[in-house]
Amino acid sequence: MKQAAAVLRQMTREDLPAVMEIERTTFPADAWSEAMMRGELRDQPRTRHYVVAEVGGRIVGYAGLAAAADQADVQTIAVLEGHRRSGIGAALMDALLAEAVRRGARQVFLEVRADNAPAQTMYERFGFERLGLRRRYYDDGMDAITMVKELERP
Template identity: 75%
Template sequence: MTEPAAPRVRIRRMTYQDLPAVMKLEREIFPEDPWTEGMMRGELDEQPRTRHYLVATDGDEIVGYAGLAAAGDQADVQTIAVRAGHRRAGIGRTLMAELLEEAVRRGAEAVFLEVRADNTPAQTMYERFGFERIGVRRRYYADGTDAYTMMKKLR
């Protein structure tokens, strides 16, 4: 696995036991449009067959999480989130690097994602990883905000 972002932060595979803490973070980070526990549980049901979900921990506390869907030659970043007080410490970059490594291991040729049009920090991080904006999904989020679709070619 990629080197952790901060000395105390560790990255590991998400488990069902992580769901209460992950769902609390989900509602905190995405209050306008959070996933439901059922949606997240459904993603974990597909792990490791077509999904790869990670958590970032600082001691016993989950401070971030991320997920990848991969099938055939395509992968999609399903989610990536870091608690506000832990941002800009490299956790998001570490999670993204892990997802991209997994996409390569699974034989993906390209990785796709959607990002809120008003989330400039996330867009900047994705661009640093080589993602390019390829389209817009109008009113994609529950509050009516557009999403940019982005892609990174792996091969």
């Protein structure tokens, strides 16, 4: 059976219970706190842009971008396990990159766990290139791979 297409929209504070459930199940070793996520939303739209993906009215993924001057950073991106490999992560990344371009960014940076090969593969498909390594970046001691994508200007 074909999965329904995801609908993307801007994240609101009312979305936090569902978002935090995805956050805790997706990133058990280093989940953000609800206070951290609320802080991110307080900076929206000034320096932040957060979106959720819904399927059948249920939030199944979310993503966030920080942008200042000509640089943007993917803050987070997560999709519920049962909805992965269905194009939702790619749709979320497309939305973040489009917002980065809209805000005038020339580069987008991100960190990804060194042990998260599927995410690294997706980022490489989007044109991100490995930049460096941040040793013991995550709370559980895992390294982070830093990546960058140069954006084409319209």
